Amino acid sequence: MYDYGLSTLEQYSLTVLSTARTRGALLCRCEEGLFILKEFKGTEKKLKKQQELLEGLSAAGCRVDRYLPNKEGNLVSRDRDNIPYTLQFWYEGRECDTRSEEDILRSVRTLAQMHKYMKLPLVQDYMEPSLEDIYQRHNQELRKIRKFIRKKGASCQFEKLYLATVEDYLEKGDMALGLLRDSAYSKLRQDVTENGWICHGEYNQHNVLMIRKETAVTSFEHWGFDVQMADLYRFMRKILEKYNWDVRLGMKMLSAYHKEKSISEDEWQNIHIRFLYPEKYWKLANYYYSHNKAWISEKNTQKLKKLTGQKEAWQNFGAKCLENYPF
Template identity: 55%
Template sequence: MYDYGLGTLSQYGLNAERSARTRGALLCYTEQGILILREFHGSEKKLKKQQELLLLLQGNGINTDYFLENTQGSLISQSKDEQMFTLQHWYEGQECSTRSREDILKSVGTLAKLHNVMKMEPAEEYRARSLREEYIRHNREIRKIRKFIRQKGASGVFEKNFLSSVEGFLQRGELALEMLEETDYDSLREKAWKEGTVCHGAYNQHNVLMLRKGEAVTNFGNWCFDIQMADLYHFMRKILEKYSWDLTLGKEMLTEYHRIRPVSYQEWQNLKVRFTYPEKYWKLANYYYSHKKVWISGKNVEKLENLINQKEIWEKFIQNCFQKYFLNAHTELAECGEKP
């Protein structure tokens, strides 16, 4: 009987009193507490680097899902049917609730603490793609999809909504690229590279667990060397979309992060650029283009409609939230020649 790698626990000298399926993994209740068993398909070299990062965070008092070594001293174990698995420490807790402002602000504060610690010797193979390259490629893809739908004809609701909205969103994409060129992005990226600053890569509500005491951060598989505003933007965008781009909440999140890990004026500008780019619009369009077009899920139609309906408040949020640098970091402002 298929046991999802449960038999590999013997390679760690452990037994599971009980187990339970969770999202893409198996929770194991053992004498060492709760552990999580996952099938592994990645690079062992990057996994070792990830473990280095996780232990660095653990050593600085931040709870993470660090890996266990098996009795052979390896982070990867092979089951009888030759599947590869990893075993990690896990925690009893609930995911960050997007309905709780307290959970949201705690998660932002935890991210700031992570960023204060997450620095390693840079390795080129784990460096994130340039934001400039991404925006150029994404804008090109949006134009390509526009041309494709125009040529074949818009037969469905998704395609019709896309064609009716694409010019406005593409304009925002071009604007973000122009704004990026007007900022000190290259020097900011180079500074982050020299300092070896690391991003979680997928920091969202699902990867932050609220414990009885403190929080735990999980799923670092997408970590990379990059400007850490990428993480902050990713988390904030996910939350603010659910709150119809609530300006007060946006400022509270920025203020909480800045309280623990100060945001420089250059980083502030970079955040503004990231918020300006229509990332979710591109993702929906790209998903449509790269999958079967005979049937488009109602969920994706709804997501596109929501994006179109929220476009005006999204633009107003960017204008009002980033109208001026309000974080009162006089030192950083002076360095940039700006006034608060």
Template identity: 55%
Template sequence: MYDRGLSVLEQYGLEAKSTYRGRGALICDTQAGLVQIREYNGSPRKLGYQAKLLEIVSTRNQISVDSLLPNQEGAYVSTDKDNIPYVVKRWYEGRECDTQSMKDIKRSVTALASLHKTMKMPVQTHYVKEPLLMEYERKNRELRKIRKFVCQKRRKNDFELRYLDSIACYLWHAEEAQRRLNSSEYEDLRCRSLEAGDVCHGEYNQHNVLMLAQNTAVINFDRWHYDVQMEDLYQFMRKILEKHNWDLEMGRQMLLAYHEEKPLSVQELENLRIRFAYPEKYWKLANYYYSHSKAWISEKNLEKLEKLIAQHDNWMNFVENISV
């Protein structure tokens, strides 16, 4: 229903003057300003740490964040009459980052760099992400497993044929990125990041950056974790650059925007280059194919694969030449 979860506002001493739908949530205008009500199925323990993280950012940074509100009993999770758990967050009136606007893109990158300076907490081992080396090893095993599976199929559809045509090239890139990472100073960089308590947003993309009239807001920290913060910068840049055919100058402007706010070390730059060198989108397409029904492959997935292959040379040019 449209007002699903609205009743939990009573537990916060709030009353909605008006409501409207957001992305999978309810936005309410209350006497305390805009708040968001969203179902929550995660860990209450992690949510408590998330609240601490957002409190740290709120008190030390000019960037606005969707801070969690405690109910009148001091809890961050509230259940309605149907026993459905909800969280209530502070909310902002703004528009998402426009991926066609260089001004918005640079503003988003600057906001990320600013956040990274204050997103630090004592490490809780439960929320440390697996090492990138382990991630690459796992993904490369999966690529080889999928290749074997497709090779053994008698009748192959267009996606599978195109995949077999391209797998040798992309698997080489994947294994080369793993080798580069293994011989880099990644372990030292990761150890120093964990010692500093560096936290990543975990899902930093255009949908989670809001352009406000006087400020920038960053939302949806639910996937936060401890890791080298280059992960956030890489994820944001990759999503943007895929939409712009790996435009080298655009990439340089994004890197410069970050560097001007939070200078990048030699190790961070090298780690970022290695991340860009890994064929992440190719692995995602292959993994999606393998983990879903293979009896019917949508034309859209084939189109994505064809587009990715068409971008290969521009992607390689970017990987080889990107710098601040």
């Protein structure tokens, strides 16, 4: 019988009071505190570096979901079916509410505070790919999808809308790539190499927990060595899409980060270029191309309509919010 990792708890020096299933995990209330038990799907080599990162953040006063070693000192424990699990410190709190400006700005400040301490000696295996390579590949994929639809003929709303809009978005993609090549991006990458700066990799509202006046950050599994503006950009983009690219809110988010951790002129230029690239457009196109084309998701079509409807606001955001450094 599948025990959801319960049998692994015997391998820890804990007094378990109760357990409850939660999203993809088991919440464990113990005399020693609150923990979360999850099936482990990564590599133990990277996990050890992640634990080193989390312990450093914890020592700096950041609330993070560091791992609890078992009695043998291992971060991974196997249950009776030999399935690997990890046990992490957890927190009683609620996710960041994207409808709350206070929560949004608090999350940005927390990210900036963490970024000061998010560094380790570089491990080349965990260096994130070059943004230049990513943009070049994405632009090629947009052209490939355009060619595919033209050849077979646009037969649904998504394909017709894609062909009607792709030229403009491709132009934006090519422009962003050109600006990136002419920018100080290689200098920023060199700074990452020399100082070991790290990104969370998936910093979003689901991974930020509000605990009264404190904030905890979870789910560092996608961490990697990268220009830290990548984290700030990802969080801001997802929020701003919900707010139709509100310039006022964007400025507040940038200011909140800058007050905690100064954004250099090169970093400012980098995040500006990231906002110029049509990433969400590429994501929708890539989803279409990599899934069953005999049935096109209506949800994906609606997302494309919404995205193209926000194009003017998106372009206006870059021009008004990020043209001049700083603010």
